[in-house]
Amino acid sequence: MKTILITGAAGDVGTHLRRELAGKYVLRVSDLRSLKKINKEEQFVRADISKMSDALRITRGVDAIVHLGGYSVEGPWEGILSANIVGCYNVFEAARRNGVKRILFPTSNHATGFYRRDHTIDHRVYPKPDSRYGVSKVFGEALASLYADKYGMQMYCMRIGNVGPAPLDKRRLSIWFSPRDLAQLVTIGIEHPDIRFEIVYGVSGNKRSWYDNSNAYRLGYKPQDDSEAVAAETLAREKPGEDPMAALYQGGIFTVAEDIPNPAPLPKKAKKAKPAKKAKRKQR
Ligand code: 15L
Numbered sequence: 001m002k003t004i005l006i007t008g009a010a011g012d013v014g015t016h017l018r019r020e021l022a023g024k025y026v027l028r029v030s031d032l033r034s035l036k037k038i039n040k041e042e043q044f045v046r047a048d049i050s051k052m053s054d055a056l057r058i059t060r061g062v063d064a065i066v067h068l069g070g071y072s073v074e075g076p077w078e079g080i081l082s083a084n085i086v087g088c089y090n091v092f093e094a095a096r097r098n099g100v101k102r103i104l105f106p107t108s109n110h111a112t113g114f115y116r117r118d119h120t121i122d123h124r125v126y127p128k129p130d131s132r133y134g135v136s137k138v139f140g141e142a143l144a145s146l147y148a149d150k151y152g153m154q155m156y157c158m159r160i161g162n163v164g165p166a167p168l169d170k171r172r173l174s175i176w177f178s179p180r181d182l183a184q185l186v187t188i189g190i191e192h193p194d195i196r197f198e199i200v201y202g203v204s205g206n207k208r209s210w211y212d213n214s215n216a217y218r219l220g221y222k223p224q225d226d227s228e229a230v231a232a233e234t235l236a237r238e239k240p241g242e243d244p245m246a247a248l249y250q251g252g253i254f255t256v257a258e259d260i261p262n263p264a265p266l267p268k269k270a271k272k273a274k275p276a277k278k279a280k281r282k283q284r
Pocket of ligand 1: 072073108110160161162172
């Protein structure tokens, strides 16, 4: 059985993924925070991925990495820099040094959030991030491309919409990603023999999708869910008064907000600003 490292395992997506992948892989689950529950077959390793030594320790001896760790919404630059830019570099570089060939990088719809909602985009469009968080995801995609081309690693970037049991609102009807579709797309990323550098959209088969997800379908993705099944009830719950700019763009509120409450905040330690120079020195 393959051993898969999941970073950021305590977060929302991590929690869904661990439940869906249980029994299919040996899961090494890592986070800076404690996990509410550690399943029998899971190995928990606490780590601060903004430290290269921690990244090296957790990536040793695994077959693939699902790198979920980091900020999952817009936040202050210092936090994004440390968790999403330095942290992502550390995990990719530690994987390379440890001979791990395959990384699944859950990027985000916010890497392309400044595309308009009347626009259908595919995996070849240039990024249009809607936030500092979105920029950090574009950084991860660029780093994945570098590690594929320069080091021959297999890099699989999933621009995730919104994972949950049901779409939360009108915008999410277009980007909803059910947990079982998430598990299927991740399994393709772990198992497909011909991954080099790929961008796919992490969304279910939503009728209202803004994405041409043909690259995922080419790799064998067959989503089982479609938000349309609950569209009427979701729209009935919708509160009026969405910001007009947010309503125009796929990224929604991320296009206007400077800060969005993090549903799964990082502990204080990870939020602390580090001077850029110090952080650079630590990476070498
Ligand atoms: C994301 O990238 C976030 O990680 C998630 O928390 C949601 O905010 C989602 O995007 C979204 O756009 O709904």
